[in-house]
Amino acid sequence: MSAAAISLTLDPNRPRADQVYRHLRELILTGGLAAGQRLPATRTVARSLGLSRNTVLAAYDRLAADGFIDNRRGAGAFVSADLPQTNAQRAAPRPAISHRARAVSASKTGHQWIDDPAQRMLPFAAGIPDLSQFPFAVWARLLARHWRRPDLAEAYSPDPAGLPALRHAIAGYLQSSRDLDCTPDQIIVVSGAQAAIDLVARLLLNPGDTAWIEDPGYPGTASALLAAGAKPVPVPVDGAGLDVAAGIRTAPTARLACVTPTHQFPLGMTMSLPRRLELLDWASGAGAFVLEDDYDGEYRYTGKPLQPLFNLDHGRVIYIGSLSRAMFPGLRVGYLVVPAPLVGPALALRRHIDGHPAVTVQPALADFIAEGHFAAHLRRTRTIYAARQDHLLDLAGTLWQPHLQLTRRDGGVHVIGRLNAPATDRQIAGTAAQTGVVLRPLSTLHHASRHRHDGLILGYAGHPEAALTDAANTLAEVLRQPL
C-alpha cells in the first residue's frame, strides 16, 4: 500500500495522532488493509499528511499496543497476521428489536404523553403534585444525616426487598391509612409503580397470557403488560367500576385482572363491594390473580375508603402503590404488597431484574415516614388540593357552561370534564395547547374504540389557584370559539 492511499482530511481541532490512529484502524477493520499487509513507512505517511514523524509514530505505537499491527524492527509495520479476514464493510445493522419492544415503542405512559417536559408543569396537567409544598430542606437534611455516617452493611449488601426500616414504615402507613392487613415481610420496594406492574406481569404471566385492563384506563398498565409479552384485554368500566361480567364474557381464562378500585383511573368512581366480591370470585374460579393499583390512595378528601381487595381475599391480590406522587415524581419509589407465598418467587425474580432497590434514598425515606414528615406533608397538601378542586369546580360553574361539565370527586388529583360541544376532546385539547393550557383528552385513554367517549382530564393538585383561574379563563375562550 502506498502512503497516498492514506488520504485523510485532518480536523485541526482534534488530536492528530488520534485521527491517524482511527483512520488506520478503520481501514484494517473494513478490509482496506488486510492481515499481513505492510503499512507505509511512518516517514512517508508523515510527509504526505504534513505531520511530524513523531505524530505518526504515536499512532503506529497505539495500533501496535491495541494488537492491530506488528512493528518489526528494521522491516517496518504490518497488519497483524492473526487477524481474521474480515467481511469487508460490515454494514451497520438495521436494528431488529424484539416484538415486545416494538409493541410498546409507539405507546406513551403517564404524563409522558406530553412531549415537551416544560408543558408538564402547566395547568391542567394531571398527575403532578405541587412541589412548592414539599419540604425539600427536611429531605436534604435526612439524606445528609444518613450518608455522613452510613450503615456500611446496608451499602454493601442491601436487602433485595428494600431496607427493613422502610418496609416497616410503609406497612405502618398502609395499615393506618388504608387498613391494609399486611406485614413488612410482604412488602417489596421497587423503582416506582411502573416497575411494580412490570414485576407482577413477569412474575405471573407467560408470553401470550391475557390480562384484563380497565377501559378507559392507565396506559402504563397496558404497556407494562405488553413489555412482559402478555396480551392486555380491555374490559369496560361503569359506575361501579370494572364490569366483571363483561370481562368474563370477553376473556374468561385471563390470568390477571388489573384494577384501580379506590378511584378508577381516569374516571374516578369507586368499585362497589358487590363488584369487588364478584371480581374475586371470578379470580378464584379461574385461578387468576388481581392487581390492585391504589395509585392515588393518599388523596381522599371526604369519607372513608372501602376495604382494599387485598383484605378480602387471602392470596389472589397484589396491592401496589407509589410514594412518588405524594412526594415528587422523580423519587421513583413504589412498592408491592404480595401474598406470603409469592414473596419468595417475587424476590427471586426481582434479583435478576434489578438486584435490589437503590440504597441512597431508602434510609432517608424511612426516616421521612417514621418521623412524621410524610403524614404532615399529606395533611397539608390534602387541605390545599381539596380547596383547589373546590376552586376548579367554581370556575367551571362560572366560566365553562354549558360546554364542559365537571364532576366532583372525593379524592385524587384530577377531575373529568364531560364535553358538551360539537368539537372532539382532541380538537379542544389541541386548540388549548396553543394557548398554554394542557388538557389530556379522555379518548386517548380508551383502548377499544367501541367504549370510547370524549372528555377532558383536568389536573388541579399541582397548580396554585391563581394559575387555575388564568387557565380557566383562557380555556373559556377556547370553548366559546367555533371550531
Added chain:
Amino acid sequence: MSAAAISLTLDPNRPRADQVYRHLRELILTGGLAAGQRLPATRTVARSLGLSRNTVLAAYDRLAADGFIDNRRGAGAFVSADLPQTNAQRAAPRPAISHRARAVSASKTGHQWIDDPAQRMLPFAAGIPDLSQFPFAVWARLLARHWRRPDLAEAYSPDPAGLPALRHAIAGYLQSSRDLDCTPDQIIVVSGAQAAIDLVARLLLNPGDTAWIEDPGYPGTASALLAAGAKPVPVPVDGAGLDVAAGIRTAPTARLACVTPTHQFPLGMTMSLPRRLELLDWASGAGAFVLEDDYDGEYRYTGKPLQPLFNLDHGRVIYIGSLSRAMFPGLRVGYLVVPAPLVGPALALRRHIDGHPAVTVQPALADFIAEGHFAAHLRRTRTIYAARQDHLLDLAGTLWQPHLQLTRRDGGVHVIGRLNAPATDRQIAGTAAQTGVVLRPLSTLHHASRHRHDGLILGYAGHPEAALTDAANTLAEVLRQPL
C-alpha cells in the same frame, strides 16, 4: 343465625371492635353469612362475647360503612342483599408463577450466592469494594447541596435516559478511561448492571431466542436472559476469551452474545483482538448483537486496555457498565451505551419497565464525577487494591503451596486460585466457611458440566491486608487438613 354461632376467641392485646369486625367480615366473605341473612342483634352478640354493646355497634357500623351489611332502622342488620353468592371458602391459591419466574427462582446472582449478608464482608468475598475508602462525607454534602434547592423541573419530569449532566459526566469518563467512542445521547442510565442486561435482553430478544453466554461466566447474565424468556447457551472460554468457533458450532443463529472482554469473568483473561474481530464478524453475518459487559473496567493496575468492542463495530455492540462497584454496591447506578439507532427503541421500552432513573442520586453523582471526586477515589483505591493483590500473591506463595496456585491479574478485584488437592472446590469452600473464610467455588460459575473445572475465587479489594493475612493463615490450615 344465632349469636352463639359467632364464636370468637378474643385477643386481649388487639382492639376488640376490630376483631369482631374482621370475624364477621370473614364469615360474610366465606359464605358463613349469606347475602340477605339477618345478623344477630348487637345486644345479644355483646352479651355472648362479654363485650360492651358499643364495641359491637362500632363493628357493625364499620361493616355497614364498608358495604357488607345494611342497618335497617328497627329491623336489625342484614348482610347486604346485593353481594354475590360467594364460592364458599375461596381457597388460598397455590401460586402459579410464570415459567421465567420459575426458571430463575433457584438461581442466585452476584455475591448473593452467599446467603448470610454478614458473610459477604469477610475475606475472601469477591466483588466488593473497600467502603472505608469511600468519601461518604463528600457524598452526603453533594446530596444535601442539591436537595436543599432542587431543580424542580427535574423532580417533576426526569429524563428517561438519565439526567443530562450525569450522562455527560459518564460519557467523559468512558472517553478518557476506556477510549469509548460515544456521545452522552447514547447513554442510558439504569438501576445497575443487572438492569442493563435485563433491558438489553428485553429489547433484542424474543421468548425462546438463544444468546451466547460465557462458560464459566457471571450467573446474573444467564438469569437476566432467563427472566426475559430467552435461552442462554453456554460457550466455553479459553486463554483468548470466548471461543467464537465453539459458539458458532453450538448456536450459529443466536441473536446475542454476552461477553466480558476486558477481564473475562471470572477467569480474568483479556479477549484477544483476533477473537474480538471474529466475534464481530459472526455477529455481522448472523444479524446478532453483542453485549460488552465491562464489569470491572475501573480497576486496571498495569498496561492499557484493548479497544472496546463498541469501537470496533458501528451498530452491533451494546456496552454496559456500573458505577456501583467503584463506589458502593448499594448505589445501584449502571448504564448502557447503545448504537444511535437503538436509543429510541431502548428508551421507549425502559419507560414501560421503570419509567426513568430515580432523580435523588443523579445530580449528586453527576457532581461527584464532574468535580473529580470519582477520579480521585479511583486513583486512591487503584493503588490500594493493587497492593492488596500483591500481598495476597505473597501470602499464597508462602502459605498455600502446593495446594492452591494463584494467577496475577492486571486488574479487577479478585484472583483465581487453581486447586491442587484431592478435595473439590466446593468441599474446600464448605470447610473454609466454617472458619469464617469466604470462598466462591469456581465450579459454581460453570453452566455446562463438560467445561467444568475446580478452583476458588479470592476477592481481595474489599479486605485490608491484615484481614487478608489472618484469613490466609486460616485457609492454609484448611488446605493442609486431610478431607
